[in-house]
Amino acid sequence: MTTLTFPLSRIEGHAQVVIEVEDGDVKSAHFKAMELRGFAHFLKDQPADQMPVIVTRICGVCSTAHHVASVKALEDAYGVEPPPLAKKIRELMMLGQMLQNQATSLFIFTMPDRLGLSIIFQEEVSQEVAKEKQGIAGRALKVRKAGTDLITLAGGQFIHPVKAVVGGVTSGIPKDDAAAMKKQLEDALPMARELFDFYWKSSETLHDRIGTWGDDRPACYIAATGKTKPDYYGDRMRLLIPDNENIIDFQSRDFRKHLDFEETDYSYSAMTTYKGNALRANSLARINIADSMGTPLADEYLSIFREIHGNPANGILLFDIARGIELVYSIERSIELLGEDLENGEPAVPHTETDGEGFGLVEAPRGPLVHRYKIKDGLIEDIEFIIPTVHNVHSIELALMTAAKRYISKEKVDMELERAVGRVVRAFDPCIACATH
């Protein structure tokens, strides 16, 4: 038996892929999460009302999602409904998060795979590549920065937001600040489109070179986004099952009725299944589940995408293209929202803290995120984080298996395998800090 180990970079956190081969036969492909900080354990017996500040430290890449999910879980437990203004501002926070994350994944994590580089910043490269990549890093950072600035404006802090509070948000957004942000996004939009167009084109080139979009078997998709158009604020979990005409939807508090969780001895992350089937979450799941994007430019991209790849689309590398559509959507939708009145109206309603159990659901960049808090005497009695990356672990391994079989034969291991492993994992944009928490 030969064991091939691939350390991973350009993803969040510490993970490895281990592939076992016997006589040219691929025996297994494992995705190993190598770290564990233990939030679900050390947060027991801590004051429940402090969770929105502490849980953001689970992940600096998607802390906005944790912040909002946390506040929603407390509101669910206390029985509070935030006012419309607060919901709008929280939606903006989630859009900022989506924008920042998709820009990072597309242009910092996966663009180098399209250009044959190890990084998009300074590096000695051939004249030809240097010409192609000119200006990518600078523009990518600008687009990303627009997302960060939006999180800061709506969320109050740039990495670990603070503005969502039980009952609403601490304050609205003054008109002038909203207008300045709107302007910044309007400037970022053409830049984002150019980068995405280039990205899409170089993905086609990659596809032509390797001859595949990756594992494209029909799969179950899961998301907490809207049915008719995206909504990252999250209302219900939705499951798209192959050969089933209908999308199953259920409340986050019923997740255990539909999803099974399994621990393994080779990873600090668990994995989710639905009736024994692997699940796929993240961009492609959302694109497959929603009827439309609901904004003009994103809808244009979506119709081109569907014309080529159908609906549902299944190729692994299409997760990356779907991310680009969402990038455009997030900017367009934020521009819309920033044009509305975000200054006047109640930012929050009063509440009374009670004991009980609460579920907070949002659609994070990597998929549906649930926080479940059981509160007794104001303290956390039991706490659970249902992490989007965990839904994808099984599918990551299946796709790795497909890639391994493609590049491993009795005679040799094709050099392309290492690159394929990176591409497959990055298409799912896993977050190990979250998955293991």
Next chain:
Amino acid sequence: MEKFAVLQLSGCAGCEVSLLNADAWVDKYQLVYMPLVISASGVPEVDILLVSGGVRTDEDLHNLKRSVKKANKVVAVGTCAISGGVTNLGNREEVRNFFMNQSEQRDLPRLLADCRPIADFVKVERYLPGCPPTPELFMAVLFDPPDFKAGNSVCVECNRKKDKTMKPKRLSGHLHGNVQPGICLINQGFLCIGTSTRGGCGALCTNPGQPCVGCRGPSNAFIEKESDAWFASIKKVFSKMTEIPEPEIDSALRSAQMAMFLYQFIDYAGDNPNVPSKKEIL
């Protein structure tokens, strides 16, 4: 071009994301290692090594020891690398036992009993506290720009004003809406410890209406002292500015949200603490 590397141990990657929000380094420093953005097999020789995250696993320890050998200067960035950060909340017997059991069951990096500051194991030249430090602070630690000046405390950088006429009788809970603009959060009954927290973040949280939880750690007035000195002083602030009963303040000051601040004190740091001197902290 000077070279720098970023070694990420067990943390949340927020420190790295913050660094990516700055772009002033792009023309001046060459980033040669940072797994989040570059594929490279290990830390090469560098002028500056930034280390984020705490030492949680035996693999963290191995990577840390191997990497510092390649660096001229080691900087501990973020609360996790400096003190272990929020994971210190797991510094309890039942949680420690849980971690030890995990390792026995799995073929994975072994978990240490708790998350340790990097200075417990290697020599650190400079400390950059914050959870995370702002991009400006990252630039300051890389370039030492002469015009960079951090306020002595968060209060100095905060645009809220104290109001002698407002004396709250109770703490108003950690979070609630309807924060009044321009008025000090303590006057509104919040547990804000900006008075004793190291400045430099630009009062990132307090300006929009969220109390400071002290992620930048104790200010120079307190950093070389034990936590008792700080408890006494901050309680005095609250007794002067509010009518909140002392026991209420006391228990809130020791609650979970203060972990990022408290564990930066010598006496919270465990055995053989390696606590930085004022001069080494930015």
